[in-house]
Amino acid sequence: MKLNKRSLTKIIAVTSVSFAVAFSGIAITAPHTNTVHAATSSSASSVIATGKQYLGVPYVFGAKSGITSAFDCSSFTQYVFKKNGINLPRTSRQQAKAGKFVSKSNLKAGDLIFSDTNRDGVINHVSIYMGNNKVLHTYSKKVGVTISNFKGSSWDKTYVTARRVL
DSSP states (O other): OOOOHHHHHHHHHHHHHHHHHHHHHHHHHTTHHHHHHHHHHHHHHHHHHHHHTTTTOOBOTTOOTTOSSOBOHHHHHHHHHHTTTOOOOSSHHHHTTSSEEOOGGGOOTTOEEEEOTTOSSSOOEEEEEEETTEEEEEOOTTTOEEEEEOTTSHHHHTEEEEEEOO
16 A cells, blocks of 8 residues: 555544543543542532531521521531532431441541430431531530530540541
C-alpha cells in the first residue's frame, strides 16, 4: 500500500487524537477518588453549615418534622440532612439504623452519634459530629440547638453507636 502525504497526515492526526483521548482518560480517572472524598467532606461541611443556621432555635420534645421554629434532636437531624438531599427516618432509634456503622474511633464530620442518656438500653439522642471533638445538636429547652464538646460529655459516656449517612 502506497501512502501519499495526505493519507500520512490523516493517520498521524488520528493517532495523535487517539493518544490524547487515552491519556486524558487516565488523567481524568486518576483523581476520581480524591473527588469522591472531597464531595463527602463538602457534604459534611454543608450539613454542618445548614445546622449552624439554627443555633438557638428552641428544643421541644416531639417537635413536628419539617418545621424550623422548634426541634427535638431527631427532627433537627432529619431536617438538616433533608436540606442537603439525604432523607432520614423521624426518630433517633430509626435513624440509628440508617447508613452504615462507623466506630467511635473513626468518627468524621457529618456522622450521626447516638446515645442512651436515660441509661435504659434505648437510644434516645442523636447529634451530628462536627469533628474536633464537637457535636451539633439540641437537647434542652434552656439551650436549644447548640454546639457541645463530645469527649467526656454525657453523650460520650452514654454513646451507643454512630452511623455514616453521607
